[in-house]
Amino acid sequence: MNERSLTLTPEAPDRRGRILQVAGRLFSQKGYHGSSMRELASALGLTQSSLYNHVANKEELLLAIVDGVADEFLVTLEPVVRSAASPTAKLRSAVRVHLQIIAEHLETATVFLHEWKFLSATYRARVESKRGRYEALWREIIAEGVERGDFRPLKIEFTARWILSTLNWTYQWYSPQGALTAEEIADRYLDLFLHGLLKS
Template identity: 50%
Template sequence: MPKVGRREEILNIACKLFSQKGYHGTTIRDISDACGILSGSLYAHINTKEDLLFEITDRGAQAFLESLRPIVESEATAEEKLKRALKAHIQVIEQNLEAATVFFHEWKALTNGRRDTIQEKRDQYEALWGRILSEGAAAGEFADLDEKFARLLILSVGNWLYQWYRPGGDLSAEEISERFADMMLKGFRVKKGEGKP
C-alpha cells in the first residue's frame, strides 16, 4: 500500500474532523493535534483552514461530475441512465462518506469566490440530471414531468443518504439505489394510454 503524503494525511484528518464537528467547530489546533504536529508546523503544508475545506469539497464535486458525465453521454435509454446515475451517485457517497458529509453540509462556509466555484459544479451536476429527465420525456419514456421538481426529488433522496447510510448495514449501496430507482421510475414512467399523441 503506497504511503500517504503528509498533505494528504492532513486533508484526511481535516475531513474526518469537519464531518464530526463541523467546519466552524473545528480549529487549526484540533487538526494539528490530530496530526501529531504543532499548529505552526501545520502551516508548512497549508495556508488556511479554508484551503482544506475547499480542496475536500472540490474533490467531492469532481467525483460526482466524473461519475455522472459518461452515463449521461452514453447511448443507453433515459430509464437505464437514471438507474445507473442514481447508483453512481450513491456509490460516490458510500466510498467517501466523511467527504460527502463535508461536501453537503459545509460547502457554504467557503468564501472569496470559492463558494461560487463549488456552486458552478453543483449546477453542472444538476444540469446533467436534467438532461436525463428531458431525454426521457422527449423519447416518451417518462411522463410529462415537472423537471425541476423531479430533479430535486432525485437529488434530495440521494443526497440525504450521508445522514443515515452505514457501511455493513442490511442493504448495500447498490441495493439501496435499485430500490430508490424502482420507486421513482414507477412514478416517472408514462402510464399506458398517456403517451405522446
C-alpha cells in the same frame, strides 16, 4: 488563496491526502466551525506550525475537500450522460454512482453536502457553479426520457432536484455497517423513482 500551498514535500501526495482525509473526518464529525487547526494538527501528529507549512488556513482545506468531491461527482456522471444507453439505464447508473461516491467517501461527501455553505462568497460561487453543472446533467437524463416518451411529461427541474435531494440526504443515515449496501439502497430508490408507491 494560494493554490500551491497544498503542494507538499517529497511525500506530498500521501501527506496531502492524509491531511484532507483527517480534515474531512474532523469537519464531518464536529462541523467546519466546530473544528480547529490545533485539533487537526494533533490528529495528524503534527505541531500546529508544521501544519501551516502545508496549508495556509482552514478554509483552504474546506475548499479542497468540497472541490474534490464536486469533481468526482462530475467526472463520474458525465460519461453516463454522454453514453448511448437509454434514459432509464442512464438514470439507474446515475443513481448508483452517486450513492457509491457517498458510501465510499462518506466523511468528505458529508462535508461537501453540509459544510460547503461556510465557504466565503468567492469560493462558494465556484462550488455553486459545479453543483449547477452537475444538476444540469441530471436534467439532461430526465429531459431525454421525457422527449423519448420513456418518462411521463414531468417538470424537469423539479424532478431532478427531487431525486438529488433524496440521494443527498442519504449521508444523514447511511452506515457502512448498516443492513443495506449502497447498491441495495440505490435499487430501492430506483424502484420508487421509476414506479412510485401505487400498485401497478
